[in-house]
Amino acid sequence: MRLNKGSSFLITLFLCAGAVISFFPIYLAIINSVKTQGEMFTSFIALPTRLHFENYSQAFHKVHLLNSTLNSVIVSVLGISGIIFCAALAGYKLSRTSGRLSAMIFSLFIASMLVPFHSIMIPLTRMAKALHVSGSTYGLAVIYIGLGVNMAVFLYHGFVKSIPRELEEAARIDGCGEFQTFWRIIFPLLVPITVTIAILDFLWIWNDFLLPLLMLTDSTKYTLILSTNTLFGEYNKEWPLILAALVLTALPVILIYGFFQKFIMQGIAEGAIKG
Amino acid sequence: MPVKSYKHIASLLAFVAPALIIYSLFLLIPTIGGMYYSFTDWNGLNANYSFIGLGNFIEALREDPDFVHALLFTLKYVLFMIVLQNVLALMLAVFIETKTRSKGFFRTIFFMPNMISTIISAFMWTFVFSQVLPQLAEKTAMTFLDQLWIGNPKVSFYSIIIVSLWNGVGYMMIIYLAALQGVPQSLKEAAVIDGASPFQSFRKVTLPMITHAVTICLFLTLNGAFKVFEVVYGLTGGGPGRSTQVITMNIYEEAFSNNFRYGYASAKSVILFVIILLFTFIQIGVMKRKEVEA
Known part of the structure; x- marks a missing residue:
């Protein structure tokens, strides 16, 4: 489809906004999972000043x-x-x-x-x-x-x-x-x-x-x-620990997604069309 | 030739047996069993139970305000999901198709949330709703972000929709993208040459060519949305009170968490099944007619 520059720009803007929303919760989960409770409460959005992997080792055991x-x-x-x-x-x-x-x-x-x-x-x-x-x-x-x-x-x-x-x-x-x-x-x-x-x-x-x-x-x-x-x-108040656990749980599928993205998308499209 | 015919049947059964046996045990018999129990007052423990006809169904629809509320709440959810999920997914797919270089990037990003288990998504968003957004509202001037996203049932309906969309749009987008790729480039070019605007060419050329995908996506959304459980379980737990309870949760609660009224809960399950069946037939019927027209 041929589009003029204006609408093409608007589309890019829309897609970028969508991409930010798509990634936002994952980003938040990752950056806050390496903070301490105190650091997290000063700002959820800011990048961590030091990486605290204790949360991960704790989540790993829990x-x-x-x-x-x-x-x-x-x-x-x-x-x-x-x-x-x-x-x-x-x-x-x-x-x-x-x-x-x-x-x-x-x-x-x-x-x-x-x-x-x-x-x-x-x-x-x-x-x-x-x-x-x-x-x-x-x-x-x-x-x-x-x-x-x-x-x-x-x-x-x-x-x-x-x-x-x-x-x-x-x-x-x-x-x-x-x-x-x-x-x-x-x-x-x-x-x-x-x-x-x-x-x-x-x-x-x-x-x-x-x-x-x-x-x-x-x-x-x-x-x-x-x-x-x-x-x-x-542990419903210990967010860094919970987030570390969530990241650990999501990690395997995200990795698999990274490797097999093409097959997964093909599989879904084919499964849907035949089903 | 009876001998040969027996042989044929024997070989058919040999191939089919493993699938048929395991399928019967865990899906077919439970389905029939559930329907049977829905007409009884069985409590799950007692060996003695009696037939009470349509008693359970009447009680569920007439004397159980929680169930009726859950039913209506689910219907509202289904309606929102059918419209929003498909409009958003189709929009994303069409927009992504116009890009050449960034196509792969956007596709990857938009589909990623779908990989994460629904319940895990709900937990992630619980963090966003209960911690991040209130703080963001405080620090910036975006006061509209300061809501009781999970505590206030009026707002948490939309929280539930947001998480469901975040988790589900990517899947539909993939199906729409695949369908869009099947639309011949020459048709679109012909429309452009004839002076069609991009929107016109989408409505008159592209959309009729992908009605098949629309049917599938509507079907998938409808079916999935009636069965919503994890998002609500993870986000609000049905609360406060039972204000955001969906049908599946109501059934779950009836059967497993308090009173173990298996017969009664089975009747509710049958109601859910009948509703899904009804809506699916209507939807497929309507769409089939549309497809023929197109």
Whole structure:
């Protein structure tokens, strides 16, 4: 679009103002996390005169950073691999099979896509207790698989249609079994959609708050977000400490964002268009 | 050929089983279970409970002012979010598209808040609202910043909106940006040659070409906004009193924090689900007609 200089300048101004607002809370959290309580109260905006990293070492211990991060990693990795494993198999087969049974199973997966989590959280906690998956990191991952698999089935189902059938037929003639054909021939071709699913599910599971809150009671099992929530409740006036914890919690995703920005944005755009 | 057909079914089931079993256990059965319990007076502990028909639903809508208040508060929130989030996201996307060199920079900055967990965002903003802004108001002459951002329910509604927008606009912006990239340059140039102003060419050329993205973003915002929980939980906790409580919090409180009325809370969950379903169908219906026209 060709714009005259005046409106182009106004747009730049608007974007810059937006950028300042976007970054402002993050900036405030970072600079105040390295101040002392006293220095912070003289001015929140000013840069710190000396860097006080004590807040970080304190926050590091208070949120059991290594342990909580490890828990978050376990839940995310297991949850995502589980979703991909189950959904790729199901989505592929449902897409390739015609007939009433296949269509029925597919609609069964789709049927619940609009059900809000809050509508099932009560029976879900009962179910989790009954199956002994509540209260453990691994159990939490299993529940995430159950909650995330339908969306992934849907995405795989759509993507498989773009893959020519001839490949499977050739493999079968060469004597490949069905599962073997899938893992050796088809699954590698699904990488683009697998990446999309992995990204969307990572952002969801890593940042999720309510499900871990409902499922985990033992603080050694807490995810990063949950530990930070506890700290926020316990030290509600010690802002430098809290801010240090918030920065530590936000850091991993910001780093991942830095490295994988392109994939993340692509993943969101693709997930939205297909979903 | 019954043998072959059995084989087909067996192989279908073998591929589908892992997904279907785990999905049924944690999503399908709880969904059906929740609906079933919503017609009972089950308290979560007692094995004995009885059917009370629509009793829970009537109680929720007629005799529970807190729930009705939460419902209306959520509706107001949804309305604000649908309009503001999409207008802002589309504006940012269109503006960013006009830049060539700074495009990547702005995209990165605007999307960044979306990476941070909603609850963490709410905590960061609690700091801004409760500490930074009052001090800023005192030091500068910007007295309008001196509000009870979190303490006064009238103001904290907007605090909740601000944090939600800060956290969510970037996501919609990415979808709009992707859609804008799909609009052929030649069409826009043709419009310019025909003497269209930038605004006209946006309204008449670009917007009709991206209605699909608008539908998706409206759908995502609508669905997300009805389910709002973390922002309110982190910012006001529903308070003061229950003045900023949203539906999901009301359900949560009913089920987990005080009276454990599972049947009653399930009825509220079903109401939430039905409302979301209804709004989604209306929205998609309306947008589909628009898409056809375009």
